[in-house]
Amino acid sequence: MGxxxxxxxxxxxxxxxxxxxxxxxxAMLVSSDVLVSKKNPENKYANMKWEIVSGEYAGxxxxxxxHYWNVNPKTKAWAEKHLREMCAxxxxxxxxxxxxxxxxxxxxxxxxxxTSEKYGDQNKIIGWSKVKSSxxxxxxxxxxPTTPTxxxxxxxxxxxxQ
Numbered sequence: 457m458g459x460x461x462x463x464x465x466x467x468x469x470x471x472x473x474x475x476x477x478x479x480x481x482x483a484m485l486v487s488s489d490v491l492v493s494k495k496n497p498e499n500k501y502a503n504m505k506w507e508i509v510s511g512e513y514a515g516x517x518x519x520x521x522x523h524y525w526n527v528n529p530k531t532k533a534w535a536e537k538h539l540r541e542m543c544a545x546x547x548x549x550x551x552x553x554x555x556x557x558x559x560x561x562x563x564x565x566x567x568x569x570x571t572s573e574k575y576g577d578q579n580k581i582i583g584w585s586k587v588k589s590s591x592x593x594x595x596x597x598x599x600x601p602t603t604p605t606x607x608x609x610x611x612x613x614x615x616x617x618q
Contacts, residue, residue: 475569475577476516481508482587483518483565485542488555490525500525502555506565506581518567520581522555538584545584562587 483506493499502522508514524535543552546561566583 475579476508476513476518476567478568480585481513481518481565481567482510483508483563484560485555485558485563486517486560488522488559490555493523496527498527499523504555506563508565509562518565518579518581541584545586547586564588 485504486507487505488502490500490502493501502524504520504522506518506520508516508518520538522535522538523531524539526532526535539552542558542563543549545563546558548558552558564585564587565581566585567579568582569577570580571577
C-alpha cells in the first residue's frame with residue numbers, strides 16, 4: 457500500500473506544461489548559461505531561460521539558444537540580430553558585456569509552435585518586443601491662472617497693508 461496524500465482539487469504545476477499556444481507573452485529572462493556545443497567544441501551558445509510572468513501561463517518557462525560564439529558567420533549574424541532585438545525590447549543601448557545584464561527585465565516574447573517527429577510539438581521564440589504598459593498615463597490639464605481672492609490692498613491676514 458502506498459499513502460500519497462494527493463489532492464485532486466489543486467492546480468497542476470505550471471512547469472509541467474509542454475507548450476503554450478502561439479502568441480505573445482510577458483516574460484523575464486531568468487538565466488543565460490553559456491555552454492559548449494556538442495557538435496563542435498569551438499562553438500558556444502547561451503542557453504536562455506525565460507519565465508512567463510503573467511496571465512494563464514505564468515510560471516511556464518521557455519528556452520532559446522543564442523549561438524553568439526559560432527564559427528559560422530551566418531549563425532553568428534542571426535544571433536546578433538536576435539540579441540539586438542532583445543536589447544531594443546528593454547531599451548538597452550551601448551555595449552552589452554554579459555547576457556546577465558538582461559536578466560530580470562521584462563520582455564514581450566513572440567512564440568510559435570514547431571513540430572518534429574523526434575520531439576513532437578515545441579515552443580519556439582521568434583521575436584522580442586517592448587512590454588506594452590498596462591498603466592495609462594493620467595491626462596492632466598494645464599493650470600490656469602486664477603484671480604486672487606485676497607484684496608491686493610490687504611495683507612494675507614485680511615488687514616490693510618501699510
